[in-house]
Amino acid sequence: MKRKLISLLLVSAMLSGCGAASSSSSTAQATTSSSSGTEDFSGVELSFWTAPFGENDAQFFEEHLAAWEERTGATVNVEVIPWDSYEEKYMTGVASGTGPDVGYMYNEMLYSYIESGAIEPIDSYFTEEEKANYIYWDNGNVLGKQYILPYVVGAPRVLFANMDLLAEAGYDAVPTTWDELVEVSKAVTEKTGKIGFDVPWGGYFGDLNEIYFPFLWQAGGDICDDEGNLTLDTDAALTAAEFVYSLKTDGVISASCVSRDSSAVSDDFRAGEVAMYIGASVGAKKNTEAGINWDYVPFTTNVEGGTMVANDSLVLMSSSKNKEAAVSLMKELTSPEIMQAFHEQCYQMPPITTGETYVDDAKFESMYTEYADQFHALPVMKNFSQIESALFANLQQMMMDELTPEEALNNTMEYASSLG
Amino acid sequence: MSKKAKDNLWGWIFVLPSFLTLVVFIVIPIIRSFYYSLTEYSVLSSPKFIGIQNYIAAFQDPFVQASLKNTFIYVLITVPMQTILSMIIAAVIAMKFQNRYGRFVKACMFIPVISSSVLVGTLFTLLFDTDKGIVNSVLAVFGVDAINWLGQSSTALVTVCIAAIWKNVGYFLVIFYAGLMDIPTSYYEAAKVDGAGKIRQFFSITLPCLRPITYLVLTLGIIWSFQAFDMVYAMTQGGPGKSTYTLVYTIYNAAFREYRMGYACAVALILFVFILVVNNVQRLFFGDKED
Numbered sequence: 001m002k003r004k005l006i007s008l009l010l011v012s013a014m015l016s017g018c019g020a021a022s023s024s025s026s027t028a029q030a031t032t033s034s035s036s037g038t039e040d041f042s043g044v045e046l047s048f049w050t051a052p053f054g055e056n057d058a059q060f061f062e063e064h065l066a067a068w069e070e071r072t073g074a075t076v077n078v079e080v081i082p083w084d085s086y087e088e089k090y091m092t093g094v095a096s097g098t099g100p101d102v103g104y105m106y107n108e109m110l111y112s113y114i115e116s117g118a119i120e121p122i123d124s125y126f127t128e129e130e131k132a133n134y135i136y137w138d139n140g141n142v143l144g145k146q147y148i149l150p151y152v153v154g155a156p157r158v159l160f161a162n163m164d165l166l167a168e169a170g171y172d173a174v175p176t177t178w179d180e181l182v183e184v185s186k187a188v189t190e191k192t193g194k195i196g197f198d199v200p201w202g203g204y205f206g207d208l209n210e211i212y213f214p215f216l217w218q219a220g221g222d223i224c225d226d227e228g229n230l231t232l233d234t235d236a237a238l239t240a241a242e243f244v245y246s247l248k249t250d251g252v253i254s255a256s257c258v259s260r261d262s263s264a265v266s267d268d269f270r271a272g273e274v275a276m277y278i279g280a281s282v283g284a285k286k287n288t289e290a291g292i293n294w295d296y297v298p299f300t301t302n303v304e305g306g307t308m309v310a311n312d313s314l315v316l317m318s319s320s321k322n323k324e325a326a327v328s329l330m331k332e333l334t335s336p337e338i339m340q341a342f343h344e345q346c347y348q349m350p351p352i353t354t355g356e357t358y359v360d361d362a363k364f365e366s367m368y369t370e371y372a373d374q375f376h377a378l379p380v381m382k383n384f385s386q387i388e389s390a391l392f393a394n395l396q397q398m399m400m401d402e403l404t405p406e407e408a409l410n411n412t413m414e415y416a417s418s419l420g
Numbered sequence: 421m422s423k424k425a426k427d428n429l430w431g432w433i434f435v436l437p438s439f440l441t442l443v444v445f446i447v448i449p450i451i452r453s454f455y456y457s458l459t460e461y462s463v464l465s466s467p468k469f470i471g472i473q474n475y476i477a478a479f480q481d482p483f484v485q486a487s488l489k490n491t492f493i494y495v496l497i498t499v500p501m502q503t504i505l506s507m508i509i510a511a512v513i514a515m516k517f518q519n520r521y522g523r524f525v526k527a528c529m530f531i532p533v534i535s536s537s538v539l540v541g542t543l544f545t546l547l548f549d550t551d552k553g554i555v556n557s558v559l560a561v562f563g564v565d566a567i568n569w570l571g572q573s574s575t576a577l578v579t580v581c582i583a584a585i586w587k588n589v590g591y592f593l594v595i596f597y598a599g600l601m602d603i604p605t606s607y608y609e610a611a612k613v614d615g616a617g618k619i620r621q622f623f624s625i626t627l628p629c630l631r632p633i634t635y636l637v638l639t640l641g642i643i644w645s646f647q648a649f650d651m652v653y654a655m656t657q658g659g660p661g662k663s664t665y666t667l668v669y670t671i672y673n674a675a676f677r678e679y680r681m682g683y684a685c686a687v688a689l690i691l692f693v694f695i696l697v698v699n700n701v702q703r704l705f706f707g708d709k710e711d
Contacts, residue, residue: 088676095463112679116464202571204657256550258660259571385678389483397661400572415482 041325042073048329049079049093049100051086053152054346061333064341068332074325094118094317101320102329104151106312107142107378108385113315114143115382120316121145125327133353134334139311142380148313149330154349154360154368155280156309156375157210158296160287165275168192174276174297178218178243181276181300185252188275197276198268199244199253201399203261205385205392209308209378210262210278212395214299215240217306217376228381230416232391232409236303241405243302245398258399280310282348284361296363298371311377383419390415450692453685461682463675474686484687486662487670490577491691494666495645495698497581502588503637509589510596511626515618526597529590537587541654544583545570570656573663580651580664587651588644592637599633600626635706639699646695667691 054060061078069075079100081089087109093099094113105113113119123146131137136150159181161174169187185196199211213223221236231237247253254260266283268274270290287294299307314333320326332338336355343349348360350368358365378384394408403411421429457474459467478484509529513522532540548555548569556566569579607625616624627634649668652658658665658673667687675684 091463091676091679112462112464116462118464202656202660204659254551256566256568256571259550259568383678389673389677393483393659393662396659397573400660402573402661411482418477418480 039072039325039328041322041328044072044074044322044325045077046074046102046320046322046326046329047077047079047100048102048333049081049090050104051083052080053342057346060342060346064338065329065332068329072325072328074322074329076329094319097319099317099319101317101322101326102333103315103317104312105148105315106310107380108388110142110148110313110315110380111382111384114147114380118318119147120318120320120323121147122149122316122327122330125316125323126331130331133336133355135352135354136311139377140313148315149334150311150352151314151334152310152312152347152349153352154310155282156298156367156371157214157278157307158281158298158364158367159276159278159300160269160283160294160296161276162269162272162274163293163295165192165194165272169196169275174295176297176300178215178300178302182247182250182252185276186250189251192275194272195254195268195274197247197252198260198265198274199247199257199278200260200262200265201257201396202259202264205388207262208388208392208395210280212240212244212391213376213378214278214307215243215302217308217374218299218302218304219243220303222376224379224381228379230381230387230413232416233413237409238405239302241395241398241409244395245405248399258396278307281361281364281367284363285348288361298367299374305371305374306376307374309375309377383416386419387412387416453688456682457686457689459682461685462679463681464679467682470682474683475690477683478686478690483662483665483670483673484667484690487665487667487687490662490664491646491648491666493577494581494584494648495642497578498584498588498645498648499638499641501581502585502592502641503634505585506589506592506637507596507630507634510593510600511622513593514597514600526590526594529593531590532587533590535587537650538654540583540587541651544579544586544651545655548579571660573661576656576660576663580648580655583655584645584648584651588641592641595637596630596633599630603629631706635702638702642698642702643695646691646698667694 048061050057050061057080058078061076065076065078090099090103090105090109099118110119122140134140134150136153137146139150139153140146140148142148159174163172163174165188166172166174166184169184169191171184171187175181175184181197188194188196200207201211216223216237219236219239221234221240222231224230248255248257262279265274265277266279266286269277269279270287270292272292281296284294284296299305314330316323316326316330334353336351336353339352340356340359343351343356343359350360350364351358391408391412394403394411397403398405398408456467458469458471460470460474461467509525513525516522517525547553550556550566550568550571553569555569556564559567567575569575603626607629608621611621611625647668648666649672652664652666652669653672656664658669668691671684671687671691674680674687
């Protein structure tokens with residue numbers, strides 16, 4: 001309920017954000033200059049850790065932070081850490097006292113850092129005017145405090161479709177319900193010999209964002225309740241698991257789905273071998289570059305609509321010796337100028353501040369305003385990574401006919417309760 | 421200072437660098453790991469003493485149970501296979517190809533050893549791909565239906581083992597080859613005079629003479645196999661289900677993905693004890709003759 005409320009706030013915020021986009025350059029200018037006016041951090045050295053979003057993030061940030069460095073006298077060391085070792089490097093860095101002043105984090109990482117006091121609340125460092133400039137400011141209120149500054153918000157997991165393959169099968173629109181999805185997939189396979197719809201069950205637990213959680217929300221369920229209790233023992237969770245399982249037993253998705261990861265599926269989509277897949281909207285650029293005539297729907301609907309959206313953030317580390325300077329860096333990193341360039345050059349996403357212009361794919365612009373209340377971020381809760389691992393392993397076993405959907409969910413619930 | 425005391429002092433001075441290295445990099449970490457294994461410790465905050473709860477939780481954890489089983493299967497498949505294969509190939513090269521062709525084969529066999537595990541894992545993932553893999557294409561020629569090698573519990577671990585064996589054989593081959601070169605040719609000449617054939621020579625001369633080398637290869641093979649991680653990480657991420665979870669992969673997950681360093685230390689010490697026990701059983705089996 002709380003997240004839905006936030007989502008509703010999101011819609012209004014997004015509406016104002018997109019509506020103001022064309023006439024807000026003066027606001028952007030004001031934000032930047034107000035934060036730059038009296039700041040003097042001469043001699044201060046800050047470090048900023050991020051994961052790679054573009055082809056050369058380090059160079060991007062060094063270039064775009066040069067003006068701020070000159071203005072404030074501070075220097076910023078940007079460290080871009082590969083995705084597969086990001087958490088490992090972050091944890092060892094923080095533990096050994098060599099962590100960053102400002103860092104990028106995704107929701108799954110947050111709980112342990114917040115619980116241990118490694119992340120500093122940022123509310124008091126921002127004026128009301130500054131807060132109002134952030135479209136998703138309220139998303140940063142996690143575990144009761146404003147611990148995070150929403151930074152990479154968007155990339156909903158949408159259903160992409162190859163419209164040429166669908167046309168060959170006699171369809172001119174992307175399916176919008178579970179039944180239609182099954183019907184169109186079967187028709188594509190029958191009439192074109194290609195895979196109608198594919199789901200990667202051979203990757204890792206992070207793929208649940210595409211292969212299970214969207215169906216869970218579409219079935220009317222959720223990962224946890226308002227108190228943070230896991231809710232995978234609900235009818236909705238079971239309905240979603242049964243639907244996912246039926247996709248395999250009914251021959252809708254490829255029989256080898258348990259050995260295929262998300263890259264294999266998206267690559268096959270771009271090669272014209274797969275007609276539909278669920279993936280992050282940022283994949284649209286590659287789909288276009290591959291020459292695919294694609295279209296999408298944000299999600300298919302069962303009881304309701306719903307899909308997963310990223311809500312990644314910048315955090316201020318408690319160990320930072322120069323918190324004022326670090327917060328100023330956070331403000332600069334999320335300034336409309338840098339964010340717009342970031343979204344243009346590194347990672348296509350919707351604006352996060354009111355001062356930005358929308359630069360993501362034009363096809364997605366209406367989605368962010370029309371369906372924002374059906375976009376769900378992953379919860380910030382204790383043991384979530386372990387629960388995700390267990391859920392993924394159990395659902396994989398279900399896909400291999402080793403467990404029933406009910407057993408897969410019950411095993412996960414039991415495991416979660418054993419963690420305490 | 422007496423001569424004996426002087427000698428003792430010099431002895432200590434010579435031993436000190438190695439001793440300090442051992443203490444700092446091995447003894448202290450083991451002691452600290454043991455301490456952390458008795459605590460709830462996320463690395464991000466101070467450890468909290470909880471007694472043996474991590475050990476109790478580990479033996480009840482379905483992931484650790486699966487890891488134990490998988491690790492033993494992995495050891496049972498990879499160690500004998502890589503030992504036998506490397507010994508046979510080394511013997512064939514030593515007997516038939518002590519020339520440039522033999523050297524070429526040895527060099528080729530060593531390439532997987534120096535290749536990155538991620539690279540080897542990716543290569544084998546492609547080779548064993550269900551729909552486009554070469555292995556299934558070859559099997560199809562013989563009328564065998566496509567096998568979902570990495571997508572079913574019964575074959576995923578075996579596939580990982582095959583990749584590991586391919587990667588390790590070259591290393592052990594070189595060790596065996598060096599051992600074979602040390603066997604005096606007079607033994608074979610004498611056996612030939614006595615009428616022993618090639619097979620008899622292999623079992624009565626080569627194998628016994630290679631006993632210390634075999635012990636070394638087995639010991640290294642067992643330790644490496646108990647520490648299996650990289651291939652699993654590159655090829656399956658522990659899946660499908662829990663079918664390729666190994667102990668070290670579970671330790672890695674607990675420590676770096678789940679922030680449970682205390683728990684990870686407990687599982688690591690369980691692994692340490694297993695390796696110690698297996699190694700000592702092996703010593704009993706081989707006796708002291710390996711020396």
